[in-house]
Amino acid sequence: MAPDASAPASFDSLRHEVQARYDDLSPHLQRLARLALEDPNRFALETVTSLAQASEVQPSTLIRFAKEFGYSGFSDMQKVFRLRLIEGAPAYREQIYQHRSRLEATAERDPMAILQEFTDASILCLERLKDTVEPAALARAIEMMAAADHIYVIGQRRAFPIAAYIAYGLARLEHRTQLLDFVGGMVPQQVATLRPTDLLIAVAFAEYTPAVVEVVRDVHIRNIPILALTDVPTSPLAKHSELYFCVDDADIHRFRPIAGSMSLAQSLIIGLGYYKDARKEVSAT
Numbered sequence: 001m002a003p004d005a006s007a008p009a010s011f012d013s014l015r016h017e018v019q020a021r022y023d024d025l026s027p028h029l030q031r032l033a034r035l036a037l038e039d040p041n042r043f044a045l046e047t048v049t050s051l052a053q054a055s056e057v058q059p060s061t062l063i064r065f066a067k068e069f070g071y072s073g074f075s076d077m078q079k080v081f082r083l084r085l086i087e088g089a090p091a092y093r094e095q096i097y098q099h100r101s102r103l104e105a106t107a108e109r110d111p112m113a114i115l116q117e118f119t120d121a122s123i124l125c126l127e128r129l130k131d132t133v134e135p136a137a138l139a140r141a142i143e144m145m146a147a148a149d150h151i152y153v154i155g156q157r158r159a160f161p162i163a164a165y166i167a168y169g170l171a172r173l174e175h176r177t178q179l180l181d182f183v184g185g186m187v188p189q190q191v192a193t194l195r196p197t198d199l200l201i202a203v204a205f206a207e208y209t210p211a212v213v214e215v216v217r218d219v220h221i222r223n224i225p226i227l228a229l230t231d232v233p234t235s236p237l238a239k240h241s242e243l244y245f246c247v248d249d250a251d252i253h254r255f256r257p258i259a260g261s262m263s264l265a266q267s268l269i270i271g272l273g274y275y276k277d278a279r280k281e282v283s284a285t
Helices: 011-024 027-038 040-045 048-055 059-068 074-086 092-106 112-132 135-147 157-172 187-191 210-221 236-240 259-284
Strands: 151-155 177-180 199-203 226-230 243-246
Touching (some): 011 074, 027 040, 027 048, 027 059, 040 074, 048 059, 059 074, 135 199, 135 226, 135 259, 151 157, 151 210, 157 177, 157 199, 157 259, 177 187, 187 210, 199 210, 210 226, 210 236, 236 243
Parallel strands (some): 151 199, 199 226, 226 243
16 A cells, blocks of 8 residues: 555654544554654664553554654654654653663662762753754743743652753842642642733653643643643643743653753743843833
8 A cells, every 4th residue: 555645754743643543543542653753763673562562552553643744654653753753853751771880780889870960861851952943932931931920830750850940040130930739739829810911931851740631731722822842742731831941851860851951941041031131121111
């Protein structure tokens, strides 16, 4: 069977197609879509059997996934992922895997290796961040923050230190801010006070904290702007946000580096500070 003429010919076009149709896919196909977007190198290099095992689906599901997007079969779709590698896309995940292997081999007898590997992995995350954040999106995020009457910030588990830092930075800039930290169980009542002129900054990565996802969904339904820091375009935060950033802090052991996410948070805060100063200078003249 020949591939459909409308089948995406590049990884970028396939990625956009997957993102646009994600909600309409079956749960098994959504699982494959997440893996394809999160780890395209794996899709390029591994067999149908190994990918099926990693995704906990039947091998036939990968064939169905490929045909869903107009390809004749999985090998036809896989050519798009392999072309991405040939054209020089950064082997970011492959480097992370190498760090993980070295850490597992040396950490027990050489604790200094932990510092070395986490530092190197964080550097990779930061380099990746510079390559993936769009300047226009960063400028738009700062404008959203500056325009908000009151900014609410939420994040739990691994995302909590990032959310806490954003709230800290906004407070340092004397911007009206509230960290939704779930202390006392009053978050639903706090969220109820948000107005359309406010902004919710939400931070969450897989596995997404259900309470945070619920808050984001509630705020979205009420047409209140949301700025999200998350990991993949298919995350529940990205789905409901006016603007989102994907930060790929790939894990090398039990804990993922947060250098990329924290650097983005700091950039937003510092950028907002300069933006406010510039507006003051214009008003004074």
